[in-house]
Structure formats: C-alpha cells, structure tokens
Amino acid sequence: xxxxxxxxxxxxxxxxxxxxxxxxxxxxxxxxxxxxxxxxxxxxxxxxxxxx
Numbered sequence: 001x002x003x004x005x006x007x008x009x010x011x012x013x014x015x016x017x018x019x020x021x022x023x024x025x026x027x028x029x030x031x032x033x034x035x036x037x038x039x040x041x042x043x044x045x046x047x048x049x050x051x052x
C-alpha cells in the first residue's frame with residue numbers, strides 16, 4: 001500500500017542516523033512499531049492495579 005505523508009525531513013534524517021537503518025521506509029516502519037509498543041506499555045500501566 002502506497003501512502004504519501006508530509007514528514008519532517010530533519011527529524012527523519014536524525015532518525016536515520018541514530019537508528020543505523022539504510023532507508024527512510026525502514027526508519028518509518030521501525031518508528032511505527034516502537035510507537036505501537038510504547039502505547040501498549042502505557043495502556044498496561046494505566047490498567048494495572050496499584051502496587052502499594
């Protein structure tokens with residue numbers, strides 16, 4: 001599926017450098033996977049019972 005997005009080019013270039021990935025596509029896909037994981041972790045923390 002082809003999607004056109006307006007992405008901050010400076011941020012994308014920084015992400016390419018720090019990730020060590022070779023392509024913008026790999027970088028965006030990794031960022032989306034990491035965001036999904038982050039959201040799942042937050043959801044678990046919000047729904048977890050208090051540990052007093």
